[in-house]
Amino acid sequence: MDRQDQSPGNPGAVARELDLVGGRREFKIAGITVAGRRRRPSGEAAPLPRDLRGAAQLWLLLGVLTLLIWVWLFVVPTSTQWWTDQDYKVLTWLVDMRTDALTSVANGFNFLTSEWFIRVLRIGTLLSLIFVKRWRHFFAFLIAVLIVEGTGDVLQDMIGRQRPLVPILADWEGASHPSRPLGSLAVTLGAMAYSLLPHGFRRRAVLVGSGVLMLLVAVSRVYLGVEHPSDAWVSLLFAPAVAVLTFRLFAPEAAFPVTWKRGVTAHLDVSGRRGEAIKHAVRDQLGIEVVAIEPFGQEGSGGSTPLRLELAPDDSHPEDYLFAKLYSQTHLRSDRWYKVGRTILYGALEDELRFTSVRRLVEYEDYIQRLMRDSEIPSAAPFGIVEITPEREYLMVSQFLFGSEELTEAEVDVAVIDDALGVIRKLWDSGLAHRDIKPANVMLRDGRVVLIDVAFGTVRPSPWRQAVDLANMMVILALRTDAKLVYERALLQFDSYDIAEAFAATRSVTLPSQSRSSLALLKREKGVDLVREFNEMSPHAEPISIQRWSTRRLGLTLGAAFLAMLVLSVVISELSGGGIL
Amino acid sequence: MRRSTGVCLVVLCLLITACGRLGTGLPGCRTPASEPNAATVLSLQAVPEAEYSPCINSLQLGWDEVDFQVERGLAQLEFEHGIESFLEVRLTPSCEIGGAIEVPSGIEGVSRHENVYQVTDAISVTIIPDGERSSVYAEGLAADLAGAHVDDRPVVFKVDADIDFSVRSRVNKALFTDQFVWIVNDLDIDDRTLEMRATPDGEGARGIEVDDALDRIEDMSEEIQYRGQWFFQFEGGCITYDFDAEGTLATSIAEDAEATLGFYPSSELRDAARDAGFDLIGEPTQ
Numbered sequence: 001m002d003r004q005d006q007s008p009g010n011p012g013a014v015a016r017e018l019d020l021v022g023g024r025r026e027f028k029i030a031g032i033t034v035a036g037r038r039r040r041p042s043g044e045a046a047p048l049p050r051d052l053r054g055a056a057q058l059w060l061l062l063g064v065l066t067l068l069i070w071v072w073l074f075v076v077p078t079s080t081q082w083w084t085d086q087d088y089k090v091l092t093w094l095v096d097m098r099t100d101a102l103t104s105v106a107n108g109f110n111f112l113t114s115e116w117f118i119r120v121l122r123i124g125t126l127l128s129l130i131f132v133k134r135w136r137h138f139f140a141f142l143i144a145v146l147i148v149e150g151t152g153d154v155l156q157d158m159i160g161r162q163r164p165l166v167p168i169l170a171d172w173e174g175a176s177h178p179s180r181p182l183g184s185l186a187v188t189l190g191a192m193a194y195s196l197l198p199h200g201f202r203r204r205a206v207l208v209g210s211g212v213l214m215l216l217v218a219v220s221r222v223y224l225g226v227e228h229p230s231d232a233w234v235s236l237l238f239a240p241a242v243a244v245l246t247f248r249l250f251a252p253e254a255a256f257p258v259t260w261k262r263g264v265t266a267h268l269d270v271s272g273r274r275g276e277a278i279k280h281a282v283r284d285q286l287g288i289e290v291v292a293i294e295p296f297g298q299e300g301s302g303g304s305t306p307l308r309l310e311l312a313p314d315d316s317h318p319e320d321y322l323f324a325k326l327y328s329q330t331h332l333r334s335d336r337w338y339k340v341g342r343t344i345l346y347g348a349l350e351d352e353l354r355f356t357s358v359r360r361l362v363e364y365e366d367y368i369q370r371l372m373r374d375s376e377i378p379s380a381a382p383f384g385i386v387e388i389t390p391e392r393e394y395l396m397v398s399q400f401l402f403g404s405e406e407l408t409e410a411e412v413d414v415a416v417i418d419d420a421l422g423v424i425r426k427l428w429d430s431g432l433a434h435r436d437i438k439p440a441n442v443m444l445r446d447g448r449v450v451l452i453d454v455a456f457g458t459v460r461p462s463p464w465r466q467a468v469d470l471a472n473m474m475v476i477l478a479l480r481t482d483a484k485l486v487y488e489r490a491l492l493q494f495d496s497y498d499i500a501e502a503f504a505a506t507r508s509v510t511l512p513s514q515s516r517s518s519l520a521l522l523k524r525e526k527g528v529d530l531v532r533e534f535n536e537m538s539p540h541a542e543p544i545s546i547q548r549w550s551t552r553r554l555g556l557t558l559g560a561a562f563l564a565m566l567v568l569s570v571v572i573s574e575l576s577g578g579g580i581l
Numbered sequence: 582m583r584r585s586t587g588v589c590l591v592v593l594c595l596l597i598t599a600c601g602r603l604g605t606g607l608p609g610c611r612t613p614a615s616e617p618n619a620a621t622v623l624s625l626q627a628v629p630e631a632e633y634s635p636c637i638n639s640l641q642l643g644w645d646e647v648d649f650q651v652e653r654g655l656a657q658l659e660f661e662h663g664i665e666s667f668l669e670v671r672l673t674p675s676c677e678i679g680g681a682i683e684v685p686s687g688i689e690g691v692s693r694h695e696n697v698y699q700v701t702d703a704i705s706v707t708i709i710p711d712g713e714r715s716s717v718y719a720e721g722l723a724a725d726l727a728g729a730h731v732d733d734r735p736v737v738f739k740v741d742a743d744i745d746f747s748v749r750s751r752v753n754k755a756l757f758t759d760q761f762v763w764i765v766n767d768l769d770i771d772d773r774t775l776e777m778r779a780t781p782d783g784e785g786a787r788g789i790e791v792d793d794a795l796d797r798i799e800d801m802s803e804e805i806q807y808r809g810q811w812f813f814q815f816e817g818g819c820i821t822y823d824f825d826a827e828g829t830l831a832t833s834i835a836e837d838a839e840a841t842l843g844f845y846p847s848s849e850l851r852d853a854a855r856d857a858g859f860d861l862i863g864e865p866t867q
Contacts, residue, residue: 160606160619163626165859173652175619 048277063241087228106220113181137195183235190243375430404445433461437472438512471502504541610636624656631818676819697809707755
């Protein structure tokens with residue numbers, strides 16, 4: 001059997017591939033030898049184990065331990081006596097040590113827990129994060145603070161512990177347990193370190209320094225008789241645990257590394273440990289030796305981290321590179337929020353249901369990619385899915401379209417127009433829709449049109465969605481030629497009413513932002529309105545409404561409005577000087 | 582951990598904590614069977630030298646929204662109706678009583694002062710005749726309007742026909758105690774009109790009809806209210822009742838406050854703590 005025939009682009013390739021299962025360990029796809037694959041034995045760690053390790057695990061354990069102690073206090077109220085006895089052993093010892101000099105020192109440390117000092121730290125941090133547009137860290141900071149303040153407020157009242165029965169030498173407020181001032185300072189310092197300092201020595205040093213400082217402040221407050229030792233240490237465990245876990249979950253270092261530069265991307269860092277894990281995983285799972293990984297075309301991609309994999313020189317294939325898309329929990333969440341946003345703005349346009357896991361997301365994209373190839377829609381050949389971290393990170397590997405260029409940057413003649421419109425015709429005939437036809441996704445390679453980024457593709461789309469694909473392709477072609485020529489060529493493959501429907505369905509929301517900005521530029525510079533020209537050439541068709549109301553949309557809209565009001569009330573509360581910060 | 586397991590655990594924790602017997606609570610007054618709760622002890626700790634701290638005997642109907650705040654130097658109970666606070670009770674180390682008037686406290690070692698502005702539910706109108714014939718007219722008006730209500734508040738009419746005093750002095754005297762004064766003269770009898778004056782500036786309008794006068798009273802009447810402070814001073818501290826009530830709540834707030842609130846003998850609690858080896862104010866432990 002000719003190995004070149006195994007290309008998924010060839011009819012019957014899938015059937016022949018199935019023959020290889022368990023039989024052969026080596027074959028080629030699009031000229032790349034896929035050989036020597038290795039199955040990961042049971043018990044062996046994944047290439048990149050889950051990131052909740054080290055410090056995070058410790059803090060998670062400490063956080064859970066604190067919660068269990070709190071629950072135990074309620075289950076067995078008499079257990080409070082044991083804590084009280086231990087507390088008074090330490091308290092009595094410290095109170096007996098009181099001198100004027102020590103009291104002055106303790107008051108100095110205690111000043112750090114003052115409301116205004118903490119407020120200045122928090123507002124300063126938030127303003128800094130706004131300045132560098134690090135919104136993930138901004139919200140993670142707010143969430144961590146809200147959790148600690150909210151939990152402290154509720155528990156203080158629910159537990160209702162009296163202050164130590166010793167002369168109290170400093171200001172205090174409310175019940176004693178847990179210590180709110182210590183919790184407030186600890187979560188603030190922890191969250192500041194995680195949001196402002198890059199991962200590495202500086203952050204570790206500041207965290208250790210903050211830990212030592214917090215211990216001194218805690219001892220000072222116990223010395224001053226403001227709190228019991230257990231009030232202090234519970235806050236010292238709980239608040240940093242909340243800070244660490246919040247940042248690990250909402251702004252993981254791997255996805256949102258802190259750098260002292262403005263702006264942030266949602267792309268994963270592929271250097272260091274992850275880079276090695278990717279090389280290792282591709283070698284094990286696809287049998288391909290990768291020597292270098294570099295980000296590729298990230299500016300046009302928000303839903304994944306696109307990469308170019310450089311392959312080790314190999315005489316068995318002519319290719320030097322592969323294209324890959326890295327998907328993670330972060331991208332899954334982004335996809336969910338994107339869909340929620342679209343549902344609120346426009347209603348459920350089509351297939352706005354969210355994916356339940358990263359695995360489902362990549363499985364769907366892989367399926368669509370293969371379906372497109374099987375339907376002879378020209379697109380990059382898929383090489384398969386590579387598992388980086390089970391259920392959390394996957395790499396989709398496909399052919400690198402070397403020598404291709406965006407259609408809007410290429411020479412477009414009648415043949416190219418026919419070819420591009422023919423691709424849409426094939427999509428229609430195959431019952432498929434690409435759903436993201438934009439300049440960056442329509443490439444020209446060796447004079448033929450190739451579609452990339454088929455992740456949004458769908459099977460048996462609505463007629464409206466198919467019409468939108470046609471309109472978007474015609475707009476892209478007209479950007480490089482003129483509307484009349486594109487319209488005339490389109491009439492060779494589509495009915496005039498199909499074209500009329502396509503532009504009746506076209507709204508700003510249906511045009512990808514890249515096309516929208518190109519259209520706006522053309523209108524501004526040459527006064528040409530392509531959409532209007534197409535509408536004038538095609539038969540009259542009533543505009544197709546895309547706004548759809550549903551209970552889900554109503555609920556989401558109300559929820560978003562409630563959240564906006566909540567944020568507004570926090571801002572107003574802050575301005576009036578009585579808020580949480 | 583599966584998400585559903587996590588949710589179950591959180592719900593379980595919430596149930597356990599919600600059903601737990603811990604909590605700050607509200608400072609309850611001493612009964613033979615009761616022990617001081619956390620709020621009572623925290624009140625004592627807020628002002629450790631105070632002889633008494635405020636406590637709650639039993640909550641009246643509509644008095645159940647209570648917020649207890651405590652910090653060094655202040656223990657405060659805030660009673661709310663809806664979102665409005667109508668009474669704040671504060672324990673502080675000292676208080677400024679200003680021009681408050683002393684009244685008996687009924688508790689040994691406690692001095693009580695009050696500084697209250699009160700608008701009761703009845704509206705008083707004094708009718709002053711200016712002339713012989715108008716005296717009869719004034720009496721007739723008072724009789725005709727007896728039992729009248731404005732804004733559901735009874736209006737009490739009284740006639741001051743004491744000819745030994747001039748109209749002006751009678752008007753001034755009436756305005757000192759009542760908000761409204763009607764002056765009627767012989768010319769008003771046929772037209773059933775009057776001149777109305779009202780506090781605070783005593784300015785009025787002449788020749789207005791009785792119904793119009795009642796409408797003006799409705800517009801100008803103050804709402805029933807009870808505002809001001811009661812101060813209870815004792816060794817080591819002061820308890821202030823700060824009233825800000827209006828409407829039906831104001832009609833009985835003074836009696837309700839007396840019934841609802843009491844004084845907890847903090848000194849006994851402090852002494853008990855000292856006997857147990859805990860010294861709250863730095864005196865030598867016995």
